[in-house]
Amino acid sequence: MDMSQGKHFSITDPKDVNTVIYQINKTEKEFLKDSPKYTVERLEYTEELRGEMTRKTFFVDNLQEKDNQIVILSFTKDRVVINNGILDGDKVKISKKPMPFKFDTIYSEKPGEYRQVNYTPNLKRPISIIDPETTEEIKPTLYYDEETNEVKGKCELKPYKSYFVFEIREEDNKLNLLGGSPTITD
Helix, strand or coil: CEEECCEEEEEEECCCCCCEEEEEEEECHHHHHHHHCEEEEEEEEEEEEEECEEEEEEEECCCCCCCCEEEEEEECCCCEEEEEEEEECEEEECCCCCCCECCCCCCCCCEEEEEEEEEECCCCCCCEEEECCCCCCCCCCCEEEECEEEEEEEEECCCCCEEEEEEEEEECCCCCCCCCCCCCCC
């Protein structure tokens, strides 16, 4: 990573692969009581075409003092390969064995179906819903739930469209990426 313009690093995607990267953030102590322990933040990037390949430069704004973990999602036509890594000073350390993960199709035949997403008080969320065709995140519409006194979000899902959903949880002192479809709530 180059220090002159902030923290950033680059990867090169082969043809028909689209990689996105998320930083895993530990929730601040003052929000832990009623919030998930970890949230995810998608890293911004720029693209540069190089023949049949695409070089992406990812930018990291919010580095923690230590344990800056990342999740690397490489989407192809019918699957996603999940890898993890650590941002360590000026280096990116990526695990040597990517974890292949086939995602299930979630869809509804009814337009206007929603998935609910809970937020921390500082508006960070533990879950991400991604359109695997475009690799764009489905951004929740925020609202205030007066019954629970919490900020929540709803993601509208299009009928007959598949989505990739993941969440970071800690189990047995290890971080686990949970994929699949989110729980339906109204």
